[in-house]
Amino acid sequence: MSSTPHVTGAPAVDPARVRAASFAVFLVFVLNGAHFSSWASRLPAVRDGLGLTPAQMGVLLLVGSVGSLVSLPLSGVIVTRLGAARTVLGFALVNATGLVIASAGVAMGNAVVVGAGLVVFGVGTGVWDAAMNLEGAIVEQRLGRTVMPRYHAGFSLGTVVAAGLAALAARLDVPVHVHLPAVLVVSCIGVAWCVRRFLPAAGHAEHADSSTGAVARRAFGAWLEPRTLLIGLVVLAAALTEGSANDWVALAVVDGFGTDDTVGALVFGVFVAAMTAMRFLGTNLLDRYGRVTVLRLCAALSLVGLLVFGLVPDTMLWLALVGVVLWGMGAALGFPVGMSAASDDPLRAAARVSVVSTVGYSAFLAGPPLLGLLADQIGYRQALLAIAVPVLVGLLVVRAAAPTEPAAQHAAPADGAPADVPPTDNLTR
Secondary structure (H helix, E strand, O other), rough: OOOOOOOOOOOOOOOOHHHHHHHHHHHHHHHHHHHHHHHOOHHHHHHHHHHHHHHHHHHHHHHEEEEEEEEHHHHHHHHHOOOHHHHHHHHHHHHHHHHHHHHHHHOOHHHHHHHHHHHHHHHHHHHHHHHHHHHHHHHHHHHHOOOOHHHHHHOOOOOOOHHHHHHHHOOOOOOOHHHHHHHHHHHHHHHHHHHHOOHHHOOOOHHHHHHHHHHHHHHHHHHOOOOOOOHHHHHHHHHHHHHHHHHHHHHHHHHHHOOHHHHHHHHHHHHHHHHHHHHHHHHHHHHOOHHHHHHHHHHHHHHHHHHHHOOOOOOOHHHHHHHHHHHHHOOOOOOHHHHHHHOOOOOOOOOHHHHHHHHHHHHHHHHHHHHHHHHOOOHHHHHHHHHHHHHHHHEEEEEHOOHHHHHOOOOOOOOOOOOOOOOOOHHHO
């Protein structure tokens, strides 16, 4: 059964065009993940090149998060005005420009230049993420089946591939300022190819009323909706669970287990591989058991994984890897499910995705410096145990992500298959 909402009352779009758009969205998620992982996997080299302490690394990562948080509240208006295709391409280029600046700063040994590049990177990342999630939610509704986790699996797949390339680059002593630009040029060409296959603007229900007043009312009103804010908390917990690994797991392995940078990058690859597998599996789990049940399972896996990774002796790296796998599986579905839940009503999807993304990305603002400060006192692995607190908070509010009644009003799926209308009990799971 499917609990995916469908677009009602919107112009028809050719099913083949929808399937092509779905593949293009998947690839855009892959490339987005490759951008992020190419940077995250080289953080040990960045730290060594700049000579920073854990607390200083936390502050540096905080700078990039500020860029995302400044841009995210405006993302709904930007997407509505420019369209998803132009927004994704434009801000992918902003994202890449920021990383090139940051890599040049590493080569110069100048943390200020790195920080400036990360601000630009954060601005590009925030709007790009919101735009591709909105396009993904609309395509999901047109297809008439759950696919958002697979798009996010594409992000994870991109991080796996990029982490592998980064591990190879680290092994071969390829400098960060050579490695990153080479990856980014290829990736941006790929983004330009993909956005040409997005759905036409006329196929988006969101464009039913795009006047300045209507857009402003939707953007402001979404911040006053309790359900939207609670979904934001669910996404915040998932983002912090995922983001803490992105930022710190490579360093935690290098320092906590006495390994080299190559092993740190490979363990980060194990984490994102576990996330990727769970996101591919998650589409069937969500259709069968519902959003709330699956989110509770993910929270339990995250808690167990964090405890294992943080508490095992430093001579048992193999057992810590088991914890990393569970941690990655647990972190996999909160963000994509939150995006789908925020998009249940297509007319208000852009505004709500903007709010949920902003609340979720605040995890990246608060997390890095706090974990860095803790790591200075108790070590990287033990500091990561603090992530258990937001995971528990997210667990308490997961019911907010249950599909709303309007989401049960199904139209025929784009592929011509009959729509499955879920029974009422599925709407509250």
